Amino acid sequence: MNARHPEMASVALAPVFEVERVRADFPILQIEVEGKPLVYLDNAASSQMPQQVIDRLARYQTTEHANIHRAVHTLSERATAAYEEARVKLQRFINAPDEREVIFTSGTTDAINLVMHGYGRKFIKSGDEIILTTLEHHSNIVPWQMLAEETGAIIRVLPINDAGELCLDQFESLFNARTKLVGVSHVSNALGSINPIKQMIALAHRHGVPVLVDGAQAAPHMPVDVQDLGCDFYAFSGHKLCGPTGIGVLYGKAALLEKMQPFKGGGDMILSVSFEKTVYNTIPYKFEAGTPPIAAAIGLGAAVDYLSAIGMDNIARYEHTLLQYATGQLSALPGLRLIGTAHNKAAVLSFTLDGIHPHDVGTLLNQEGIAVRTGHHCAQPVMMRFKVSATTRASFAFYNSMAEVDALVAGIRSVQKVFA
Amino acid sequence: MADHKALYQEVILDHNKKPRNYGTLEHPTHHAEGHNPLCGDHLSVALQLQNETIDKIAFCGDSCAICKASASMMTAAVKGKTRAQAQALTQEFLAMATGKLDQSQPNQIGRLAVFAGVRDLPTRVKCAILPWHTLQAAFNSQRTASTEV
Numbered sequence: 001m002n003a004r005h006p007e008m009a010s011v012a013l014a015p016v017f018e019v020e021r022v023r024a025d026f027p028i029l030q031i032e033v034e035g036k037p038l039v040y041l042d043n044a045a046s047s048q049m050p051q052q053v054i055d056r057l058a059r060y061q062t063t064e065h066a067n068i069h070r071a072v073h074t075l076s077e078r079a080t081a082a083y084e085e086a087r088v089k090l091q092r093f094i095n096a097p098d099e100r101e102v103i104f105t106s107g108t109t110d111a112i113n114l115v116m117h118g119y120g121r122k123f124i125k126s127g128d129e130i131i132l133t134t135l136e137h138h139s140n141i142v143p144w145q146m147l148a149e150e151t152g153a154i155i156r157v158l159p160i161n162d163a164g165e166l167c168l169d170q171f172e173s174l175f176n177a178r179t180k181l182v183g184v185s186h187v188s189n190a191l192g193s194i195n196p197i198k199q200m201i202a203l204a205h206r207h208g209v210p211v212l213v214d215g216a217q218a219a220p221h222m223p224v225d226v227q228d229l230g231c232d233f234y235a236f237s238g239h240k241l242c243g244p245t246g247i248g249v250l251y252g253k254a255a256l257l258e259k260m261q262p263f264k265g266g267g268d269m270i271l272s273v274s275f276e277k278t279v280y281n282t283i284p285y286k287f288e289a290g291t292p293p294i295a296a297a298i299g300l301g302a303a304v305d306y307l308s309a310i311g312m313d314n315i316a317r318y319e320h321t322l323l324q325y326a327t328g329q330l331s332a333l334p335g336l337r338l339i340g341t342a343h344n345k346a347a348v349l350s351f352t353l354d355g356i357h358p359h360d361v362g363t364l365l366n367q368e369g370i371a372v373r374t375g376h377h378c379a380q381p382v383m384m385r386f387k388v389s390a391t392t393r394a395s396f397a398f399y400n401s402m403a404e405v406d407a408l409v410a411g412i413r414s415v416q417k418v419f420a
Numbered sequence: 421m422a423d424h425k426a427l428y429q430e431v432i433l434d435h436n437k438k439p440r441n442y443g444t445l446e447h448p449t450h451h452a453e454g455h456n457p458l459c460g461d462h463l464s465v466a467l468q469l470q471n472e473t474i475d476k477i478a479f480c481g482d483s484c485a486i487c488k489a490s491a492s493m494m495t496a497a498v499k500g501k502t503r504a505q506a507q508a509l510t511q512e513f514l515a516m517a518t519g520k521l522d523q524s525q526p527n528q529i530g531r532l533a534v535f536a537g538v539r540d541l542p543t544r545v546k547c548a549i550l551p552w553h554t555l556q557a558a559f560n561s562q563r564t565a566s567t568e569v
Contacts, residue, residue, distance in 0.1 A: 357484035359459055363544060364428065375459050389460030389482060418428055419436075419485070 017318035019401050022310065025050040026399055036369030039404045039411075044189050044217055044348055044395030045373050046239045049303070053242060056302035060295050067291055069268055083294050086301030087284070093304040094234060095225040096251050103250045103257070103284040104297050108216040109139040111235035111250035112183075114287060115212050116143040118260035119233075120181070126152030128180040131209075133158040133166055134385055135188040135195070138378040140214045144183060153180070160385060164191040164340035171200060175207045182211045186218035186234075190379035190393065191340025192323075192348025194218070201230045210256065216240055220397070221319055221346050223312040226251050238296060243303035247296035250287070257283045264289040315398040322396045323347040326405045333412055339391050347396035350377075353412070356419045358390040364418060365392075368411040427486070427537040427544075431493075436485035441495035443478045450561050454481075454554030456546055461487050465495075465554045472503050479554075484547050486538065491551035493532055503559060510552045517548050 023029050028048045031038050040048060060082060066075035068083050084099075091099045105111040120143075124130065130144050134157055148155050156174045159167050166184075182204045187194050201211045210232035218224060219236035226234050233256070238247035252260075262269055262280055266289035271279040280286045307315065326349055330336055335354035353361060362374035373393045376383045383389060394408055445451075448466035455462050463481025467474050477499050479491045494513075498506040509528050515521040516529055519539035538548045 359461075359484040359544070359547060360428070360486065363541060383460070389462070419433065 017314060017321075017398070019318070019399065022399050023401070025052065025306075027051060027054070029399060033369040033371070034367050039368075039370040039407045041394040041396060041400065041404065041408060042371045042373045043220075043397040043400075044240070044377075044393065046245070047220060047242050047397055048399070049242055049244070049299075050306055052306050053244075053299050053302045057244065057295055057299045060298050064298075065295070068294055069285075079294055082298045082301075083292070086297045089301040089304050090249050093224070093308065094219070094249075094251055095227050097227060098254055100283045101251055101254050101257065103252065103287045104292050105235075105248045105250050105287075106246055106293065107237040107239070107248035108214060108235045109248075111233075111248050112140055112212065112214065113143050114250055114263045115233050115235075115252070116147050117263045118287065119210075119256065120144070120147045120153075121150070122259075122261050124151060124153050124180045127154065127178055129154045129156055129174075129176065129178045131156050131158060131171075131174050131179060131182045131184075131204075133184050133195075134160045134381050135164070135166065135185055135191065135193060135379070136183065136381070137185065137189050137214060137216070138380070140183050140185060140212075141381070154178075157381075158184075160193075160382075163342050164188065164193045164382075164386075165342045165344075166193070166195055166200075168196060168199070172203060175204075175209065179207060179209050182209055183214070184211065185214040185216075186224075187215075187221065187346045187348075188340070188342075188379070188382070189217045189348075190377040190382045190391070191342065191350055192217075192346040192395070193340060193342035194222075194344040194346055196344075197231065198229050205230065217346060217348075220307075222316040232256055238300040238303065241300065241303055242306060243300035244293075244296040246293045247300050249300075254283060257287070260287075262286050262289065266290045268292075310398065318398055319347040319396055322400060322402070322405065323349075325402055326394070326396070326408070329405055329409045330412070333409065333416075335416060336412065339386050339388065347400075348393060349395075350391040350393045352388055352391055353416065356415060358392040360419070361392045361412075361415050364415045365408075365411045368407070368414065370408060370411045372408075427535075427541070429534050431531065431534050432485065432489040435489035435492040439479075439488055439492040441478050441492065441499070443480055445476055445478045448476075448478075450558040452554050452557035452561050454550045454557065456483075456487075456550055458546070459484070461547060461550055463487065463491055463551060463554060465491070465551065465558050467555075467558060469503060474498050474501055474503070474506060479551065483550070486535075486544055486547040487550050490535060490548045491554075493534075494551045494555060497530070497532060498555070506555065507559065510556055513552050514549055517545050 026048050064078040066079045068080040087102050088099050091102045204211045212233040213231045215234050215236040220241045232253050234251040239245040269281050269286050269289040271281050337352045339350040358374035375390050445466040449469045451466040453464045461483035465479045468476040477495045512527045517538050535548045538544045
């Protein structure tokens with residue numbers, strides 16, 4: 001293929017994305033489901049793991065494991081070095097200015113809850129306002145509702161249009177002197193809409209309001225540069241990023257993190273403890289109480305190495321061609337309605353089929369070896385906006401092929417035949 | 421294809437397409453709403469009980485094919501039966517759907533056996549049993565719909 005000669009192609013032509021070579025890195029893509037080759041299209045829920053990450057996890061458990069930041073023995077030093085090295089890898093992955101601004105959490109939900117407890121409970125009072133959007137995942141709604149219930153704060157919601165795009169023209173009207181925080185997803189998990197967060201962050205900052213970005217669906221699919229975006233907080237999960245479950249990241253500006261109160265109390269988050277007074281550790285350790293998921297953090301470090309070697313730009317470009325092809329193919333199917341047709345979209349296709357409930361679609365597609373998600377996708381306000389109780393969602397990753405789009409289309413046709 | 425799609429047999433597809441006893445009753449003696457918050461399935465079951473016998477029964481709602489067909493076949497199966505018979509059948513259906521039905525004992529399952537396949541699909545079991553749970557909720561409801569509030 002042309003891409004084997006990148007020096008020749010580098011001037012004008014984008015290199016061909018060698019998806020078969022990428023697929024060979026993912027052992028799980030070789031398995032069969034219901035006697036058919038697995039077609040894994042549930043990447044927005046969780047991605048699969050390449051051999052490189054699996055090997056890194058095995059190497060850690062085999063030769064490096066001990067508790068970190070504690071003992072003077074060799075294994076503890078190895079584990080600590082690997083864990084802190086992973087933090088630096090994650091720092092580079094999102095271009096954070098300082099590794100102290102990268103906090104390991106158990107995932108995006110945990111990261112958002114950290115901001116709610118650490119920032120919200122300290123700085124958001126009765127009558128203060130938080131701006132969210134209709135597109136948010138429940139994990140960026142419920143923590144703020146809990147805070148509102150506790151403090152008497154008020155939640156205001158930026159709506160979306162029929163394409164599933166934020167009504168940006170209404171954004172500024174939501175601000176007032178009591179606005180204390182904006183929470184917005186970078187990419188919608190239910191629809192795939194890519195939100196104009198850079199513009200929104202700039203506007204919020206003009207009102208002196210910090211912005212928390214839920215990046216769970218963006219970090220795996222496009223380059224993320226927190227300095228360029230200017231966001232105050234950016235949260236994402238490891239398991240959607242070819243890494244392990246139980247690990248995620250909260251990026252936060254150091255000045256904000258330092259002002260915040262700790263989320264969880266325990267070991268490692270303190271400098272000294274007496275029953276008279278406890279002195280908290282510095283960031284990021286102030287927010288990493290207890291023994292962290294060391295192996296998972298190191299695995300996530302390996303995952304971002306893997307993704308960076310492919311190139312997030314290349315991944316974004318290839319996934320866009322998948323999206324365009326799949327959108328064309330699915331739109332041509334009679335009785336299929338795409339939910340979410342934003343101009344700027346990640347490779348997520350949410351749809352309904354006339355007269356067929358998404359759960360039946362999901363069960364029947366599974367019998368063809370095709371894994372999709374059906375339901376409300378933890379985004380019930382989005383479902384209400386489109387007046388559907390559920391959708392079928394095919395969400396792609398860079399290891400999906402055009403042939404898998406064809407398999408999905410054939411699968412949908414066969415579902416329609418069953419219900420004809 | 422049909423061999424791999426054992427659950428989606430002709431009889432289930434037929435009841436999904438042309439549900440029996442679909443609609444509402446004007447003067448139900450018992451009524452309940454069934455809701456599955458996980459997938460959004462929603463249905464209501466209404467019945468008229470006369471001398472402990474189900475004289476009329478109807479259901480309506482928005483749900484997947486498994487749930488709708490189960491509701492349709494349930495209404496057909498319990499119509500004309502006593503409350504006690506309907507409750508016994510419910511217990512048998514729930515046992516079958518969760519793979520706990522003792523096949524060595526006689527039962528009243530009959531055509532409802534088409535739903536036996538859900539036991540292999542844990543996420544779909546709740547779709548099949550929602551109508552039956554709703555029927556039990558209706559039995560436990562107050563005498564008339566107007567006093568339910």
